[in-house]
Amino acid sequence: MFDIGFSELLLVFVIGLIVLGPQRLPVAVKTVVSWIRTLRSLAATVQNEITQELNCRSFRKALKRWKRPAWTT
Template sequence: MFDLGWSELLVIGVVALIVVGPKDLPVLFRNVGRFVGKAKGMAREFSRAMNDAADEAGVKDVTKTLKTATNPLGSALDGVRDAARDVTKSFDITSDKPKPKIDPDSETGKLAAERAESAKKIQAATARAAAERKAREAAEALKQAEEMEADLNKTPEAKS
């Protein structure tokens, strides 16, 4: 806002220390902080009031209409994004059950439950295949280590 650097703040602090004195300096800073907080609050309230007035006047609708007119592809993608966001909000990501917004007895609810069950089966099969692969790799590594140990025992140094 005022574009003050550390050196300017240091000069202001030293001048304040000399003028006000060390005893009253914390009180001064506290009062300045309260004043700045009140000023920021008033500015925030003014900004909120202006945004509310603009919303009532329909400025957002005009802006959206102009955006659609100037960039139809972007506005179409925005519509797709909004639809995808609405769909993802209707499902609870932490569980496989649909949220209460979707009736479990409806076709959508049945499909969602079926897809969740299929996803669980796929995850289980993938985990099982990964475990089998790791076990097979461990067995191969053990076999290779035993072969290397046997080769080391066959060397001429080991015989003497």
């Protein structure tokens, strides 16, 4: 997803340490990790719902094609 190497991650950590300080940095990291987990969970939920809806639509189309000849005879 993100192409972040070790050097970029270390740079972000050092900047965060300078800006937030050693007391607030762990809290900020926990908060960001929590947001990322929530976003991943939300994305997975949306993906599953879309997949279920597409499967339901394709099933309905197949059912309509299957029932149509019986109605016309």
